[in-house]
Amino acid sequence: MTKGDEESTDFAPRYDDQGLIPAIVTDASDGSVVMLAYMNAEALRLTLATGEAHYWSRSRRELWRKGATSGDTQKVVDLRLDCDQDTVLLSVAMAGRGVACHTGRHSCFYRRVRSSPKGYRLEII
């Protein structure tokens, strides 16, 4: 990255060596972080073109329109890139049940790390 790229208005997302960029997803209704997903160039292109969040599933190795099966679609309200253009921040209106997590929860971040006499544990909140 050359000096000044942080002030550039050129759209130039940077993908990792697997062709992916992480996308932080927030609920537009309250700003809370609901999930982290990954996009390839096609997923980002479709997200911008359709206004519906698309991701790349690393486990299934396929392009994925969020909610295509579950109905829990995500309409893009705002899409940003960070200073290095290697992370996406998506603000979405959550349709369907209003859940982002495959466990049926609103957010994937439902476990807090706690210290315990035996080391660290997770607390479901």
Next chain:
Amino acid sequence: MTKGDEESTDFAPRYDDQGLIPAIVTDASDGSVVMLAYMNAEALRLTLATGEAHYWSRSRRELWRKGATSGDTQKVVDLRLDCDQDTVLLSVAMAGRGVACHTGRHSCFYRRVRSSPKGYRLEII
């Protein structure tokens, strides 16, 4: 991942093939997303042990206590793991100037993607 891992209270963070886990960082004062960083096991261990955010710098290839040079330290208020335990969500109290970005901004996500007649552009906000 076996069925039921999503309900486990075992602390078992999953690192990628480079030994890293992404960490979404939010400002505890307003919940806004300020940066995405990466931790290796030692950075996560130090973060939990000291209550001060530590990361792995992929560009410098070194462990990094946030704010060690700039004074913009991050005190951990809450630390969560997601359903797959492959992403960290940190809520931090931002000391120093209250900025997370190396450009001196509060957040690294200061550019919005906009469509334009010539394709997509970034708008600095």
